[in-house]
Amino acid sequence: MTRSTVTPGTVIDGFTVGDCVHSGGMATLWSVTHEGISVPLLMKIPRVSEGEDPAAIVSFEMEQMILPRLSGPHVPACFGTGDFARQAYVVIERIPGETLYKRLPDLPIAYEEARALVASMAAALADLHQQNVIHHDIKPSSIMFRRSGEAVLIDYGLSHHTQLPDLLQEEFRLPYGTAPYMAPERLLGRRDDPRSDLFSLGVLLYFFTTGVRPFGESETLRGMRRRLWRDPRPPRKLRADYPPWLQEVVLRCLEIEPVWRYPSASQLAFELNNPDQVKLTARSERLQRDPLSTVWRRRFNPELTLPRVKADMAAQLASSPIVAVALDTVEGSQELNSALRMTAERILATLPAARLACVNILKLGRITIDRTLDEQGHNKHIHRMVALKHWASPLKLDENRLTVHVLEAVDPAAAILEFAEANHVDHIIIGARGDSMLRSLLGSVSAKVAAEASCTVTVVRPPRRAALAVQDEKADRMFASGQPGS
Known part of the structure; x- marks a missing residue:
């Protein structure tokens, strides 16, 4: 050399x-x-x-x-x-522009700006993790943005690739990284958990919205080890106007145990892109750190001082996808919506950490003025949100795993595709409509979604027996009214 x-x-x-x-x-x-x-x-x-x-x-x-x-x-x-x-x-x-490090003199920045920045970073991490890499050095100086808006992650010298030798792990016993952003499990020698990057991203979000690093500036190993048992001050303690939903996200990222954090970067990005859908828990209301009794329990918990079983990164990511089911709550048949629920239930049964997003399209006219109330005087948007929650209630999902979305759009297929792309959806479940001359000429929503989506798409039809029963019922009504059959 x-x-x-x-x-x-x-x-x-x-x-x-x-x-x-x-x-x-x-x-x-x-x-x-x-x-x-x-x-x-x-x-x-x-x-x-x-x-x-x-x-x-x-x-x-x-x-x-x-x-x-x-x-x-x-x-x-x-x-x-x-x-x-x-x-x-x-x-x-050479990426044009500066790293996020140049923004440090501006801290704290506006909540909305921080939300958008970190949502882009979470999307970048999701893509990186899908390529079998954990970054392990997420910090302002390792993040840039393209002019088109995508976050770019740089500096991979401390990264871990699940399919390559980990030379840092093999040759050194001390953890390498930037102390304020290092996840607790890294101090125990673990480098195989992608949720370590989510902890670092939580530190950055805390820092950018409060102007204070959650664990201080200590770079000694003794000082860093305190985060194995000591939680940070809740952001609302530092800023009275701190949004509860944002504190919920930040403190979930900063959980000491990886299992209590978001299961994937995609799900973190989803929360940041849909803040109105964040399910608030006790985290969002906290104003004080954990009591000393809890801290001492963690401090002398032997499980926290031992390396855990080696994580299977691919299996972990595969078990926590974002599944979107597109529902028609107005004109969709009961049989089809039941078939969609059965399909979703089968998929979710094998994915305990998956998130389900129920999506409905409130179709707008191209040239007409659309009314916000239906014939009964109900707000269409709210009425459909309630209908989506009612549809999902038999699934008995934890509220952190379920969100409902009513999208207003002229083109339903385009709206579903845009939602899936923006929220990094892994699997779309959508119903197939019945045959008609118009659909055979113009194509169906499900056909367009299946043809153009960048993720897996499952197109569901109601059971044939149910479909025949609907046809028989329709024929009976036509016969009783004296109309000719088809």
Whole structure:
């Protein structure tokens, strides 16, 4: 391994080095160009001179292994890597703009702005976790935003890939990371739980909305270990106007035990995108920290000082999807809605951490003025929300697993697709309507959703026996009224 002698003008594997953009404690960043690549590029080169922290070298190896395997808008594109035999480097796209670190002088920021920012970060984490990677260094300086609005996660030197060797775990016993954002289980040597990233995101949300870090600035191992048994002050203790729903989200992210946090980043993003649907518990009302009796119980709980069973990240994420069922509470047949409920029940029975979103479309006219009240004088929106809750009541779901949504739209299929995309829905359940000449010419809502959705779609038909019974009943009515049959 040779000492880096990179200077402006140096050519490395076809990359021409330009100016030094940043000189950090573990690596330097250089602007580079390449004849066959048109996007702006950065070359990251590790510090390998005498006296440098060996962890810097190991973390760079991790980044070299992980970055080329990642894709999508939430990660920087990787264009090349070099080994330590000649010159170690990673070339990535240069994301325009600054990291969130530049926002620290503005703290605390408005609640709505913080909600939108962290919702985007949670969506980015959800995508990263689906690619088998836990970031383990979520903090303001590792987050950027594209001009199109997507959050981009950078710096993967401390990350864990479930399908690659974890060199940091194998070679070092001390936890590496940024102390104020580190999850409690990381202090016990656990690096295989994606909910560790949700804890870090909770720290960031707390910090950005209160201006104070929930666990202070301590960087000593002794100081950090206090979070294994000591909870932070509730945000409402710091700011009297703190929204209860936001405190519910923040404190759930900051639970000491991972099992009490959100089961996935997708579900956290869902809550932040739908704050009116957040189910409030005692967390939302708290003004004081846990009593000392609870703290001492945690302090001397032997289970908290022992590593847990190795987590299966893929199984955990697969068991906590977001399932959306699209219902017609006005014109939908009872048989079809019953069949939809049976299908949802079968799916949820195997997914104990799944969230169910019941969706109804309040169809708007393209040129008409739509009335908010129906013929009986009921508010259409509220009436349909009640109907959705009534439909879901036989499922007996915990209130934290159920939300209802009435969407106003001209195009029902487009509204369902947009809802699924915005909320990272994993599975859509939708009913198939009966045949008609109009639908055969224009296509059905379910057909469009099934054809264009980026997630799994289950199209449900009522049992044939029930459908025949409906047809017989319709024929009987037509016969009794003297109308000719079809």
